[in-house]
Amino acid sequence: xxxxxxxxxxxxxxxxxxxxxxxxxxxxxxxxxxxxxxxxxxxxxxxxxxxxxxxxxxxxxxxxxxxxxxxxxxxxxxxxxxxxxxxxxxxxxxxxxxxxxxxxxxxxxxxxxxxxxxxxxxxxxxxxxxxxxxxxxxxxxxxxxxxxxxx
Numbered sequence: 303x304x305x306x307x308x309x310x311x312x313x314x315x316x317x318x319x320x321x322x323x324x325x326x327x328x329x330x331x332x333x334x335x336x337x338x339x340x341x342x343x344x345x346x347x348x349x350x351x352x353x354x355x356x357x358x359x360x361x362x363x364x365x366x367x368x369x370x371x372x373x374x375x376x377x378x379x380x381x382x383x384x385x386x387x388x389x390x391x392x393x394x395x396x397x398x399x400x401x402x403x404x405x406x407x408x409x410x411x412x413x414x415x416x417x418x419x420x421x422x423x424x425x426x427x428x429x430x431x432x433x434x435x436x437x438x439x440x441x442x443x444x445x446x447x448x449x450x451x452x453x
Contacts, residue, residue, distance in 0.1 A: 306346035311395035405448030
């Protein structure tokens, strides 16, 4: 699947033209979608020129590189901007209802559903309230579930 991913507000918090703070798990999920699920990921952003390069450099510094940026493939010559991409899925904070947590995004793509109840049913133990576990342990367990690790 070809997935177009926005940058500002999706991978990092809004701070344009600067690079905002990292949104937790965004890069980790993108790496997993690309390396383990074998999806083609394209950066789809309003950033151009040096601001686009800063976004690409930020991702590369985090250990992640997109297949292409603002185009369908790296060698494509873009005559006009903005333009539409040929993508199967767009991940953008401007979606109707906003952007869900990156763990939820991963589960939606992996299981091919946007039904949050269906995803919750796949992981019934994740919905049980934690007893005597602190916040950080629960977050680690939720992340492990999102990555597919079983206890």
